[in-house]
Amino acid sequence: MSIRLPHPDSAIHLYRHLLREATYVPPYCRPWLTERIKRRFRDWRRPNLHEAHQSLRFLRSANSGHINRTLHLCFLASGRLGKRKRQLATSFFKKDPAEDSDALAKRPLFSTATAAPNRSNRKPRPEEAPVLTWLNNWDIDKVMAVAGAQVRNSQTNFPKQMRKTIDPARVLPKVNAWGQVFKPRLVGRKLQKHYAKLLADLMPPMPQGEWDLLQDLSLGQAEPEMFNVPTRRTVATTPVATQDSSTDTTPEWNWEEYVTKPVRTVERSNSRAIKSLSGACDSDPRGQGRPIGVKSFSPRRLRRSIYNRVWEASPILTYAKGKEKFKVTFGGTRRELSPATTSDLQFFSGVDTKGTVAHKGNG
Structure with a gap:
């Protein structure tokens, strides 16, 4: 669910918000993301606050349950994209x-x-x-x-x-x-x-230890803490003076924007495509509806939709004996059909494994 959160206006305030959002990401990419935020702020000579604000909105959207943006963070942490991908390629290749x-x-x-053979005494071009x-x-x-x-x-x-x-x-x-x-x-x-x-x-190979960790995460054999995403803490609010209950607290409708701008521009933040980025909430039950691509992060969805997809895109490189000099192994589990339940087996009675109907003999 999208939550209307305060947006920072200073560099130190923005830095604290980014570090706070890094505590809500999946445990696999949390150490990498925290270190990256700290390193980027330390290396900044002239802080690019516009880029940092975009990163904050991206993290808030991922923490609200956006599957593709969370998967993108795990791709960056595992070296399937970004700077770490170039570092792994340089070290392995x-x-x-x-x-x-x-x-x-x-x-x-x-x-x-x-270089062609120089058959004359002329200087090569x-x-x-x-x-x-x-x-x-x-x-x-x-x-x-x-x-x-x-x-x-x-x-x-x-x-x-x-x-x-x-x-x-x-x-x-x-x-x-x-x-x-x-x-x-x-x-x-x-x-x-x-x-x-x-x-x-090219997807560069991964270290053996990290590849084994992704295998355990994909198969559900890792520690239970690796599948638990912490819940968001209550947003701090400033105490306000007690107001009269008869006072109308409905926000004023800004009709000038609807007159001077197209409706799609004014209500763009409420669209389902970017609602998780803007943090907009529907005040009317007849609003746009639930944001697109936002799901609840259960341990099963985290394992199948995030960890397993990262493991499938991660190879390991080992030396082989024989015709091939190197052996490359990609992650991923073999997908097989689950066996039929007892109630479903009655539809397959009298049929062998090849689909042929078994004829019963007389007597």
Whole structure:
């Protein structure tokens, strides 16, 4: 239910409101969110209060029961989106340091141009000189292993959908519209662009301990405190003088806005789509109704709608023995049909597991 809460007007007041709202989020993303709020305020040289006010409205909407906004917070905390996603990708996909000089010399290098043999004494042109790229710092084998597994396990509830074709040999054209072969430098730039888009859609692997925690949360095997969202404390009110009961306390209707502005603009805060963001409440029982996307956070809904979806988008990367160098495992439980109840089994009497009717013999 949307609650009309006071909105802060100063930076310190806004900071306290954000920290208070962080105590009502699901326990999984609560430590990350609290630390992020503190770090953002400490790093601010010129506080962007407008952005902070938007974040406060977003948190209040998520705490009121908005499923998609709460899921977005868990995606940010788990590194499926945002800054932590780039940090996990850097730590897992960066190449390990070479053991010695020989191992460093054997590593393949990506360049935006292939140096052609200089058969004359002329100075090489700028487009002929090889230029190393940022791809030399990334382990392409790990990137392609995770990308291939993500294509095979891609679900509709992923925060970002992976493209189906990930092989650069099939994506990059070899000739232009006039049938001419691309210059080596242009081929290198296209290759960088392809891998940049691939990394933007890629779900980086997670640490083993955090992946195991998400598994326990999805299967309901974690501590009971991880499934309990604290209830909102009573809003503090200032004491007011006792008024006469005959005094009309109905808020005055501002007719000038309805005359000078469209009705959809004046009543936009009361619409069901953004009612959880604005915190508006219907004073009339014939109002717009319940906000869209707002549910009550029961332990079952928190496990199935939040934790399980985050776990499905989270892989782990391990070294494998055999043809494949790396093994990628995505989370998620296998969905199976529940067995029929005793009252429903009477409709299937006389039918085998393949759906064939069993004929009874005479006598």
